[in-house]
Amino acid sequence: MAAKITDARKAPFFYMVTFEIAPEDEREFNEIYDTEHIPNIMKVDGVLGILRFRDAAPNDKGWLVYSALYLLAQADLPDTQQWKAASDLGRWAPVMRPRLKSRQRRLGPVVAADFGRTPGGSSR
Numbered sequence: 001m002a003a004k005i006t007d008a009r010k011a012p013f014f015y016m017v018t019f020e021i022a023p024e025d026e027r028e029f030n031e032i033y034d035t036e037h038i039p040n041i042m043k044v045d046g047v048l049g050i051l052r053f054r055d056a057a058p059n060d061k062g063w064l065v066y067s068a069l070y071l072l073a074q075a076d077l078p079d080t081q082q083w084k085a086a087s088d089l090g091r092w093a094p095v096m097r098p099r100l101k102s103r104q105r106r107l108g109p110v111v112a113a114d115f116g117r118t119p120g121g122s123s124r
Contacts, residue, residue, distance in 0.1 A: 009113065011110055013075045017068050020063040022101065028096070029096055041087065053066065
């Protein structure tokens with residue numbers, strides 16, 4: 001049996017989701033994502049870390065573009081019942097999903113990572 005991975009710096013897989021949202025939905029999108037969605041997804045076994053990003057400028061339609069990078073211990077996590085149940089908790093599914101202008105997903109292996117030096121002096 002393989003050792004359980006618990007360190008996000010050693011995540012073998014990533015899952016990236018990119019959303020386009022209307023500017024008027026930004027405040028509520030961030031509030032729900034940060035206070036409900038991320039904590040719920042972090043409870044899924046095998047989710048090692050989550051980073052969120054926003055593009056510096058709106059796209060050509062005026063929509064804001066946000067991305068979330070999930071660091072995963074196994075590639076199939078987004079398709080599991082545990083993930084789907086966590087994703088449906090709170091206001092994310094009923095309030096935000098219908099207001100997303102688009103959603104793109106990417107999933108694959110992490111091929112290289114460098115998180116710099118840790119306090120102990122080693123890198124990944």
